[in-house]
Amino acid sequence: MQKKLLLWLLLALLLLPLTAAEIKDNTLYLEVLLSEGKSLNIKSRDSNPALLTIKEVNSPIERQIQGNSFSISFMNRDKLPFWGFLNCIEPIGIHTMDEENVIRQTIVWEDGKLRLKNERMVFEPISFGNRDEALLYASETGIPAQQIRAIPMINATVKICTGADDYYFETPLHIKSEKDIQVGGLNLGFCGEFILKAMGEKLVLTQYLSLEDYVGGVIQNEIGSSAPLEALKTQAVAARTHAIKLLLYNRHTPDGYDLCNGTHCQVYKGQYLSNANIRTAVSETAGEVLTLDGLIADATYHSSCGGKTDSSANIWRSTPLDHLMGVTCISDCDSLDLSTASGAKAWLNTSLSDPEASSWERATLNWSRQISRSKLAKNLGLKSISKIEVLKRGNSGRVILMKITGNKTVTLNSEYKIRQVFGNLPSSFFYITSFGSTISLKGKGSGHGVGMCQVGALRLARNGWQYPQILEKYYPGTTISRDWIEQ
Ligand SMILES: [Zn+2]
Ligand SMILES: [Zn+2]
Structure with a gap:
């Protein structure tokens, strides 16, 4: 069994907290994930090279590196332990220096305000190179397995390779690019400030930006x-x-x-x-x-309710919230009770048109879909289907409880599952217009139907x-x- 003292982690005391959410000049700044993995790739979005300004968090020195493509990988990943036993999370201030710990910031809402709370994650002074070793130790010593956590590897060395040259840095890094870069395989544009850090066995690249941006x-x-x-x-x-x-x-x-x-x-x-x-x-x-x-x-919000919005309690079986009880969106259906079969059918048979609406909006107002009975059976893990019953609709008309009978009986109790098994339906507000070897559906709406x-x-x-x-x-x-x- 491998037992190592994480002396390097004590360095974490000197570093910035792990998540960089912070409040400056009355603005909240966030870290949004762009890419994570054992290695990462950054590219220029066009044929001109990108210029990255890179600074180690602990160092005042900035370095600029230029290239069309930057591949980033660990240098010392194998030498460092990653898994430990989380002892406790405690507020900063009552900590004793001889324990290993990681600083993190937690966002809380107290007395009508958002604030950041600094906390330490305190680990037992033992750690393991992989999760299996930690699990074995846990089972031998009676430590609950849920206390095993990946310990963020804060000061790992990374290599950034431009093809022409290799550069070495200690994470975490601040990276700036004035021109759009592409991250991973996604052809999306990002410019501004980024943070590269090591988390357990992964490199994590985030964009650091204001809530407004x-x-x-x-x-x-x-x-x-x-x-x-x-x-x-x-x-x-x-x-x-x-x-x-x-x-x-x-x-x-x-x-x-x-x-x-x-x-x-x-x-x-x-x-x-x-x-x-x-x-x-x-x-x-x-x-x-x-x-x-x-x-x-x-x-919360969604694309298109189809007539009325639904209550969060219906859709997510959660505690009712006064501001998410559901409202009438299209006044023509106000007098209909869409939670009944007859009300839902009457409204689903009403063709809606809005000449000012764009084509994607119109597509959500009336739709029809088909699925073969055998495909539906397969999606449900059944051999055959003889009957489909709608047991409950929410106030938007969305089916929230459905029983499907075949060689076995399957009950579907969420609008999301119902949409999935019928082949990614826009919404679960539909009725079955024909039930043969092909099942035809007529529906309205797109998304879960809660909120805006x-x-x-x-x-x-x-x-x-x-x-x-x-x-x-x-x-x-x-x-x-x-x-x-x-x-
Ligand atoms: Zn998420
Ligand atoms: Zn609506």
């Missing part, structure tokens, strides 16, 4: 850069609020960043598609988030609504707050 990058993917200004502003406030809510879950803290750049958090692909309208929408709503009784609101409806927000903005009114419609009872950062 992040929101500007999210909007273009979420609602499109050609949307009317008031819809862009609505999306900006929702995306900013949602980002804060996600930060408070601290779910990526162990990964070494604040938010990932995929649908798990919010899709962020850099600023390169940003236009003047998006910049205006961000600056004219600067710092605005939705709060409710002094707490940050849950400003983007198609609805676009329609209201075209009808002259201002963004505070649109937000109040989809998140009733919430307040737009500007002063929520603890200095």
Whole structure:
């Protein structure tokens, strides 16, 4: 058994905290994941070379390296231990210096304000080169396996290779690029400040940017850069609020960043598609988030409700929230109870058209899909299907409980699962129009149906609504707050 004292980790005491979320000049700065892996690649986005300015966090010296492609890999990965037993997490200040520890920052919301709390993760003074060794030790000594954590490798040496030259640095690194770079295999543009760090066995490259810049990058993917200004502003406030809510879950803290750049958090692909309208929408709503009784609101959103939005309690079987109970989005369906089979069918048979809507918006208003009965059976792990029953619909009409009978009976209890098994349906608001060797569906809506409806927000903005009114419609009872950062 390998037991090593992590003397190198004591160096961590001198370093910056692991996550770089910080508050400067009344603005929150975040680290958003761009790429992670045992090695990473950065490229120039065009044929001209990129110029990276690189600085080790602990050193005042900046170095500039130029190239069309930069491959980054570990130099000393194999020499360092990665796995340890987490003893405790404690606030900074009561720590004894003889224990090994890692500093981290946790984001909390207290007394109506967002603040950063510094904490130490204190590890037992033993560690292991791989997880299996740690697991073996745990089983022999009775330590619960869930206490095994990857210890962030803070000061690993990396090699950056441009093809022409090799450069060596101690992580973490600050990297700057004034021109768009491409990261990993994705042809997306990023410029600005980046952080490269070692987390366990992985290198992690993040973009370090203000919440406002992040929101500007999210909007273009979420609602499109050609949307009317008031819809862009609505999306900006929702995306900013949602980002804060996600930060408070601290779910990526162990990964070494604040938010990932995929649908798990919010899709962020850099600023390169940003236009003047998006910049205006961000600056004219600067710092605005939705709060409710002094707490940050849950400003979840989706593409298109199809008529009414649903309650978060129906869709996620969670505690009901007053501002996410569901509202009528298209007034023509107000008098229909879409949670009943007859109400849902009547509305699904009503053809909707909106000449001002773009083609993607219109595609969410009425859709039809087909799936072969054998394919559906296969998706459910069944040999045959004889009957499909809708047992429950939410108030948006989305099917939230469904029973499928065949050689076995399968119950599907979430709109997401239902969409998946029928072949990635836009939404679970549908009814079955024919049931033969092919199953035909007629539906409306796209996405989970909770919170703001983007198609609805676009329609209201075209009808002259201002963004505070649109937000109040989809998140009733919430307040737009500007002063929520603890200095
Ligand atoms: Zn995420
Ligand atoms: Zn809607």
